[in-house]
Amino acid sequence: MYGWGKRNAAGALSLARGRGGRVKGMPWRKYAVIYRLVLLENLQYAANIVVGFFSYAVFIYTFIMLWEYMYRTPGELIAGYTKEQMIWYVMMTEMIWFGSGAASVAREVSTDIRGGNIAYLMNKPYHYTLYVLAKYTGEWSVRLPMYAMLAAGIGTLMVGPLPGFPLTAVPGMAVCVVLGLTINAVFKMCISLFSFWIEDAAPFQWLYDKLLLIVGTMFPVEIFPKALQPLFKLTPIYTVFYGPAKLIVDFSPEKCVEILAAQAVYLAAGCGLMFLIYGKGVKKLYVNGG
Amino acid sequence: MLTAVKNQMRVCLLSIKYNVMREMVNKVTFLTNVGFMVLNNASFLVQWMILFRLRGEVGGYTFREIMLLWGLVAASFGLSHILFARVFSLPDLIINGKLDAYLVQPKNVLVGVITSSTDVSAIGDFLYGIAIAAICGPGVGGFILFLLFTVTGAVVFTAFALLLGSLSFWFVRMDMLQNQMVMGIVSFGTYPDGIFKGVSRFLLYFIIPVGMAVWYPVHVIVRFDAEMFFTVAGYAALLSAMSVAVFYRGLRRYASGNLMVARM
Numbered sequence: 187m188y189g190w191g192k193r194n195a196a197g198a199l200s201l202a203r204g205r206g207g208r209v210k211g212m213p214w215r216k217y218a219v220i221y222r223l224v225l226l227e228n229l230q231y232a233a234n235i236v237v238g239f240f241s242y243a244v245f246i247y248t249f250i251m252l253w254e255y256m257y258r259t260p261g262e263l264i265a266g267y268t269k270e271q272m273i274w275y276v277m278m279t280e281m282i283w284f285g286s287g288a289a290s291v292a293r294e295v296s297t298d299i300r301g302g303n304i305a306y307l308m309n310k311p312y313h314y315t316l317y318v319l320a321k322y323t324g325e326w327s328v329r330l331p332m333y334a335m336l337a338a339g340i341g342t343l344m345v346g347p348l349p350g351f352p353l354t355a356v357p358g359m360a361v362c363v364v365l366g367l368t369i370n371a372v373f374k375m376c377i378s379l380f381s382f383w384i385e386d387a388a389p390f391q392w393l394y395d396k397l398l399l400i401v402g403t404m405f406p407v408e409i410f411p412k413a414l415q416p417l418f419k420l421t422p423i424y425t426v427f428y429g430p431a432k433l434i435v436d437f438s439p440e441k442c443v444e445i446l447a448a449q450a451v452y453l454a455a456g457c458g459l460m461f462l463i464y465g466k467g468v469k470k471l472y473v474n475g476g
Numbered sequence: 477m478l479t480a481v482k483n484q485m486r487v488c489l490l491s492i493k494y495n496v497m498r499e500m501v502n503k504v505t506f507l508t509n510v511g512f513m514v515l516n517n518a519s520f521l522v523q524w525m526i527l528f529r530l531r532g533e534v535g536g537y538t539f540r541e542i543m544l545l546w547g548l549v550a551a552s553f554g555l556s557h558i559l560f561a562r563v564f565s566l567p568d569l570i571i572n573g574k575l576d577a578y579l580v581q582p583k584n585v586l587v588g589v590i591t592s593s594t595d596v597s598a599i600g601d602f603l604y605g606i607a608i609a610a611i612c613g614p615g616v617g618g619f620i621l622f623l624l625f626t627v628t629g630a631v632v633f634t635a636f637a638l639l640l641g642s643l644s645f646w647f648v649r650m651d652m653l654q655n656q657m658v659m660g661i662v663s664f665g666t667y668p669d670g671i672f673k674g675v676s677r678f679l680l681y682f683i684i685p686v687g688m689a690v691w692y693p694v695h696v697i698v699r700f701d702a703e704m705f706f707t708v709a710g711y712a713a714l715l716s717a718m719s720v721a722v723f724y725r726g727l728r729r730y731a732s733g734n735l736m737v738a739r740m
Contacts, residue, residue, distance in 0.1 A: 237652045244656075244663050251671040255535060256527070264530060385505045389512030389597075396519040404523055 216312050217320040224324025235329050239336055242284045246337075249276045249404075250344055265409040271435045272406075273345045277337045278431040279403035285333030286367040288374050291322045292391050295378035299467075300385065308468060315375060315464050322371050330367070348435060355437045362430040362442065365449040370398070370426045372456035379460070382467030402427035425452045487583055488591045492559060495594035506596055513600025514607075517550050520666070535670025542668065543612045544694050548622065549665045551605025552629025552689060557598030560590040560634045564658065566641030567651035576732050586723055590634070618697050625693035628712040632689040633661065635712070639719035645726025657684060665690035685715065 250273055257269040264272060295318060298304045308314050341348070377394055380387045401407070402423035407415050418424065429445035500506045524546075528539050537545070557564070569575050569589065578588045609622040640654040664672075664680055669691040672680055681687030688711040696704050 234649075234652075237649065237656070240653075240656045241659065241663075244660050247676070248663060248667055248671075251673075251676075252527075252534075252667060255671045256530060384508075385502055386509065389508045389516075392512055392516040393519070396516055400519055400523050405526060409526055 217316055220312070220317060220320040221324045221327075224321045225327050228325055228328040232328055232332070235332050238284065239333075242280060242333065242336065243340065245280050245284075246277055246340055249273065249280075265406060267406060267408070267435075268349075270345055270349060274341055274348050275406050275431050275435045276404065277341050277345075278434045279427045281333045281337040282330075282363060282367060282427060282430060283399070283403055285330035286326050286370060287329055288322075288367065288370050289391075289395075290325060291318060291371045292374045292378045292387075294318060294321075295375055296381045296387055299378070299381040304468075305471065308471075313461075315379075315460050318375060319368070319371060323368075326367060330363075351434075352437050355433070355439075355442070358439075358442045358446075359430065359433050359437070362433055362445055362449065365446070365453060366426045366430045369422060369449060369452050369456055372453065372460050373422055376456065376460050376463055379463040379467050382463075382470045397421070398423060398427060406432065422452065425449045484584055484587060488587055491588075491591045492594060495561075495592075496558075496596075496599075499594060499596045509597045510600040510603070513597040514604045517546070517601065517604040520546065535668030537668040537670065540612050541694060541698060543608050544614065544622070544697060545668065545690060546666055547605040547608030547612065548625060548629060548690055548693055548697075549605070549662055550601045550608070551622075551626040552633055553662060554598040554600070554602030554605060555626055555630035556633040556637075557595040558602060559594075559630070561593045561595040561598070563590040563634050563637045563641060564595075564654070565593075565651075566590075566638065567644035567654060570641070570644040570726075570730065571648065571651070573732050575727075575730055585727065586638075586720065590638070614697050617700075621693075621697045621700070625697065625708065628708055629689045629693065631712040631716055632685050633658065635715040635719040636661070636685055639715070639722055642719065642723040642726045645729045660684050661686050661689055685711070688712070688715075 253269055253273050253276070257264065257272075262269070267275065298307060298314075304314065307317070310317070373394065374391065377390050378387050380390065401410070401418055401421075407418045407423070407428050410418065418428075425445070425448050429448065433442055433445060521543075524534075524539060524542050527534050528542075534542065562569070566589070575585075575589065578585050578592070581588055605626065609619060614622060637654055637658050640650060640657055643653075644650040661684060664684065664686045669677065669680070669687065681691075688708055692704050692708050695701065696708070
């Protein structure tokens with residue numbers, strides 16, 4: 187799949203270039219071409235995504251059963267959430283988790299560095315990290331809406347509609363979700379870029395994923411001891427999962443602005459870190475030929 | 477007959493030994509993989525601490541019993557991925573015609589295939605499971621039962637993966653189904669059976685074998701029940717026999733991929 191994308195992306199880039207190899211118009215156009223190609227490719231294989239629904243359904247079913255058990259009386263509140271809100275919160279965070287498929291970014295970067303393919307890709311007329319991000323955006327653009335529809339279907343069927351859900355706020359929520367999963371991809375890429383120094387960065391990915399999974403997706407931050415909550419709000423958990431999911435289950439315009447501001451700061455810092463690590467990493471690169 | 481079995485066992489053990497030695501060439505990566513997998517599993521303690529802060533019991537389980545559940549899943553999953561890791565990528569071998577290299581060896585094909593790789597991080601899973609069992613203190617008898625059920629659990633994991641993977645001889649895309657069903661055992665198995673009801677409970681005991689791999693064994697460790705014990709052992713044996721039969725039935729349909737592969 188990736189090989190096809192790369193060859194076609196390279197071909198399309200040559201079309202996007204003018205005479206003398208310079209890209210005409212906005213510099214972002216080449217990334218838009220990569221995005222469009224990967225999007226079209228993923229649309230061809232959309233049926234494959236459906237197979238992945240099983241894992242999502244397993245997770246969600248387990249959590250519905252768990253929270254059904256934990257809430258014993260109707261109208262009970264746990265950490266300020268009703269049963270419906272708690273289940274919808276988990277469904278939304280898991281929808282972002284499964285729909286984003288951020289593991290593909292980590293896998294691709296690690297494989298490129300460990301396998302030496304990076305030597306070929308870094309000489310192309312694009313920045314490698316932005317190339318990976320453009321491809322990743324093309325991937326989730328197909329997958330995430332499918333998972334969103336599945337989550338909405340399961341949620342409405344098994345838990346009932348989310349009370350007080352404002353349809354007018356959907357664009358704001360969508361922006362938060364998109365920024366959240368881009369921040370996640372940037373941080374996962376930063377970890378994978380450590381493969382320039384260590385052979386296998388996967389163990390660090392496990393820990394990062396578990397931090398997000400346990401603290402960010404399974405429970406809302408409010409369920410943790412009060413002393414820890416401010417600390418969690420400084421981590422990517424707040425901008426990647428908690429913020430977007432909180433907006434969906436309990437929307438307020440002030441909260442939306444606060445989360446968007448935090449995401450902007452996080453994205454800027456994450457990208458800065460990513461460019462820094464990549465810049466230092468490529469200087470460490472040894473090409474053994476072959 | 478006995479000599480052939482002994483020879484086969486020797487080859488298997490050597491294969492596993494060399495798999496591990498190959499992975500240990502880079503010691504830092506090896507230790508990082510194992511150590512971080514232990515930490516990775518331990519991070520789920522946070523989840524259960526939170527849940528037990530809300531209720532004194534979850535699904536009829538105490539915190540100690542939940543830890544036994546986690547320990548058994550980790551140890552069984554770990555053992556099957558240490559000894560038989562290749563069974564989890566069997567569909568890839570079948571679909572891409574990579575079985576040829578095993579067919580020409582003068583040893584049992586199935587055993588040769590499934591013992592041909594080791595997942596290093598699974599050592600971390602296995603060690604975590606054993607450590608949890610030791611800490612949770614089910615007593616000497618309980619610990620011996622835990623070790624026995626780790627073996628039956630690993631057999632169930634492996635046989636279930638073999639059964640689904642062997643379906644690749646007939647159907648495409650079984651790799652995704654195999655992966656999701658096996659991970660389904662892990663996902664469901666790390667939660668108490670008391671939270672599941674009705675049809676789902678039946679499915680989790682008899683279709684996705686979570687009950688036989690994890691829940692029944694933990695019940696037996698907590699309170700010994702001979703009937704449950706033999707049910708688990710019998711189920712593991714039956715599932716193994718069935719999966720082996722399906723593999724060899726499917727192998728008759730195998731067509732070589734005309735692929736040149738060097739096994740080193």
